[in-house]
Amino acid sequence: MMERKPLPIGIEDFKEVIDSGYYFVDKTLMIKDLIVNKVKVGLFTRPRRFGKTLNMSMIQRFFEKTDESNAYLFDGLKISEFPECMQYQGQYPVISLSLKSMKQGSYKDAFHMFKVLIAREYDRHKDILKSGKISDSERDLFHSILDQKAEDAFYLDSIKFLSDIMVKYYNKNVIILIDEYDVPLENAFYQGVYTDMVNLIRSVFESALKTNPSLDRAFLTGCLRVSKESIFTGLNNLDIFTIISPMFTDSFGFTPDEITDILKYYKLEDKANEIKDWYDGYLFSDTQIYNPWSTINHIKNLTVNPNYPCKPYWSNTSSNEIVKRLIEESNDRMKNAIEELINGTPVKAQIYEDITYGTIDVNSEYIWSFLLFTGYLKVTAYETIGDETYYEMVIPNTEVKSIYKNTIRAWFEKKINTDSRTDILEAILKADAEKLEDLLCTWMVNTISCFDEQENYYHGFVTGLVSGFNGYMVVSNRESGNGRFDLVVKQRSKWNYAAILEFKIVDKYNQMTKACEDALKQIEEKDYEASLRDEQYENIAKLGVCFCQKRCRVKSGGVDRFEY
Numbered sequence: 001m002m003e004r005k006p007l008p009i010g011i012e013d014f015k016e017v018i019d020s021g022y023y024f025v026d027k028t029l030m031i032k033d034l035i036v037n038k039v040k041v042g043l044f045t046r047p048r049r050f051g052k053t054l055n056m057s058m059i060q061r062f063f064e065k066t067d068e069s070n071a072y073l074f075d076g077l078k079i080s081e082f083p084e085c086m087q088y089q090g091q092y093p094v095i096s097l098s099l100k101s102m103k104q105g106s107y108k109d110a111f112h113m114f115k116v117l118i119a120r121e122y123d124r125h126k127d128i129l130k131s132g133k134i135s136d137s138e139r140d141l142f143h144s145i146l147d148q149k150a151e152d153a154f155y156l157d158s159i160k161f162l163s164d165i166m167v168k169y170y171n172k173n174v175i176i177l178i179d180e181y182d183v184p185l186e187n188a189f190y191q192g193v194y195t196d197m198v199n200l201i202r203s204v205f206e207s208a209l210k211t212n213p214s215l216d217r218a219f220l221t222g223c224l225r226v227s228k229e230s231i232f233t234g235l236n237n238l239d240i241f242t243i244i245s246p247m248f249t250d251s252f253g254f255t256p257d258e259i260t261d262i263l264k265y266y267k268l269e270d271k272a273n274e275i276k277d278w279y280d281g282y283l284f285s286d287t288q289i290y291n292p293w294s295t296i297n298h299i300k301n302l303t304v305n306p307n308y309p310c311k312p313y314w315s316n317t318s319s320n321e322i323v324k325r326l327i328e329e330s331n332d333r334m335k336n337a338i339e340e341l342i343n344g345t346p347v348k349a350q351i352y353e354d355i356t357y358g359t360i361d362v363n364s365e366y367i368w369s370f371l372l373f374t375g376y377l378k379v380t381a382y383e384t385i386g387d388e389t390y391y392e393m394v395i396p397n398t399e400v401k402s403i404y405k406n407t408i409r410a411w412f413e414k415k416i417n418t419d420s421r422t423d424i425l426e427a428i429l430k431a432d433a434e435k436l437e438d439l440l441c442t443w444m445v446n447t448i449s450c451f452d453e454q455e456n457y458y459h460g461f462v463t464g465l466v467s468g469f470n471g472y473m474v475v476s477n478r479e480s481g482n483g484r485f486d487l488v489v490k491q492r493s494k495w496n497y498a499a500i501l502e503f504k505i506v507d508k509y510n511q512m513t514k515a516c517e518d519a520l521k522q523i524e525e526k527d528y529e530a531s532l533r534d535e536q537y538e539n540i541a542k543l544g545v546c547f548c549q550k551r552c553r554v555k556s557g558g559v560d561r562f563e564y
Contacts, residue, residue, distance in 0.1 A: 007296045014058040018073045028079035030251040040237045043220045046252045047375030049293035052221040056179045064094040093170040096177040102184035107193040122146040128169040159208035173216035182222035189357035249287035278310040281396035312399045346392040429497045431541035433556035440552040458547045481527030499541035512546040516555035519544030
């Protein structure tokens with residue numbers, strides 16, 4: 001493995017990837033498609049960490065006119081086979097901005113970051129001031145923006161102004177690249193300053209993209225398309241390529257053939273099935289796509305340890321906040337839909353491509369569009385009824401399912417830490433079956449259940465409810481007598497009270513009572529009390545608990561009392 005190319009984890013500069021000899025999944029035919037299809041202003045929306053920034057860097061290195069040619073970067077790549085496209089290489093002045101760092105806690109700080117980003121791009125082009133074609137007033141404004149001393153209003157027109165003077169210098173219209181344009185919008189939504197940020201981005205984009213005679217073409221990337229009415233007002237030349245659009249479907253993320261090539265290169269062909277189960281499953285139009293970030297992270301770990309287990313590498317992306325919000329604020333209907341998704345049942349809904357962050361609270365149905373475009377759902381089928389199209393959507397893969405489940409688990413832990421549960425502990429220690437059954441059923445109805453792993457789910461559910469009490473400890477799956485009990489709750493420093501809970505899971509409601517009786521019989525026959533008697537607990541409660549979906553039945557075996 002030592003001779004093989006390293007994987008470019010977190011490397012987003014195309015030139016660095018090529019110059020440093022990193023493994024590169026060739027996406028240069030995207031450039032050919034941009035040229036052939038004459039895309040004037042194109043917005044590409046894909047989930048976070050699907051290669052948008054690296055592709056934008058690739059586009060910049062291809063088109064940008066520089067003192068030292070970048071043509072060698074494309075030697076041997078697919079685009080080099082098309083001389084009619086290569087004639088565009090290195091022919092244009094390019095303005096390139098990434099807005100992904102505009103994640104500040106206030107609008108003031110975010111606007112300051114915008115000024116910093118603009119100043120950096122001005123600094124990259126400061127040689128144009130050497131031209132005698134630039135007027136003194138233009139030179140002064142350029143310096144004031146470069147030094148971040150210009151009045152705020154000038155920054156609204158700063159991209160267009162830069163393009164105007166670049167045209168004077170190069171005698172050629174400018175290509176504008178804006179990466180992750182909606183990161184500041186998403187952050188502003190959660191920070192409560194969404195309207196201010198929309199006004200800023202709209203003003204900048206109208207100036208740079210709509211009323212700009214210096215523009216040759218522009219390409220933007222983001223996670224959501226955002227409605228024309230909110231950001232791209234009047235921009236009639238805008239082409240939007242979402243995950244359900246038929247063009248550029250394989251430009252972001254890895255196709256199955258590309259995954260096959262990677263695994264063959266690193267001699268990891270035997271890992272294909274587990275990687276497919278965890279990181280495949282996305283559909284961009286009709287093209288099957290793997291999550292590139294998670295895939296290369298896992299393959300890198302496999303090159304070090306071939307037995308390294310799969311895990312959710314994508315779980316700390318910013319858009320997870322949407323899933324968290326969905327779960328924390330969901331009503332009963334939403335809770336049921338989430339449960340069905342986790343258990344493999346599709347959700348059916350209309351898709352709204354022109355959603356905005358500001359409308360997420362207006363219509364509860366918009367959440368499915370957010371989840372689809374941010375990578376948490378995939379379309380498996382659709383049906384047009386009259387003039388409306390309904391899409392069936394499922395969770396794409398094991399990685400994303402684990403994100404849902406971990407978010408639900410964190411929400412559940414937060415909920416039990418803020419709710420009093422002493423009545424549950426009391427009912428258990430007193431073997432009060434009727435009260436415990438009522439309490440457990442109430443909790444079941446008010447939480448989101450993961451029935452795809454029934455036994456683990458129910459066991460964890462009850463363990464969470466009875467954990468965290470001062471003076472008590474919870475023990476699970478421990479040997480005692482002639483077997484292993486499911487759960488024991490016992491006092492820590494005194495030996496007055498303890499309880500044994502044995503769980504059963506059934507498919508039909510009419511099986512629940514018998515299952516509880518079987519659980520109590522198992523406690524007796526396996527003598528699960530043995531270890532508690534050895535510890536000299538005086539009162540040992542016995543409970544048989546049965547679950548069927550969101551219902552619970554509890555039977556009491558009474559409280560055995562001992563004197564030592």
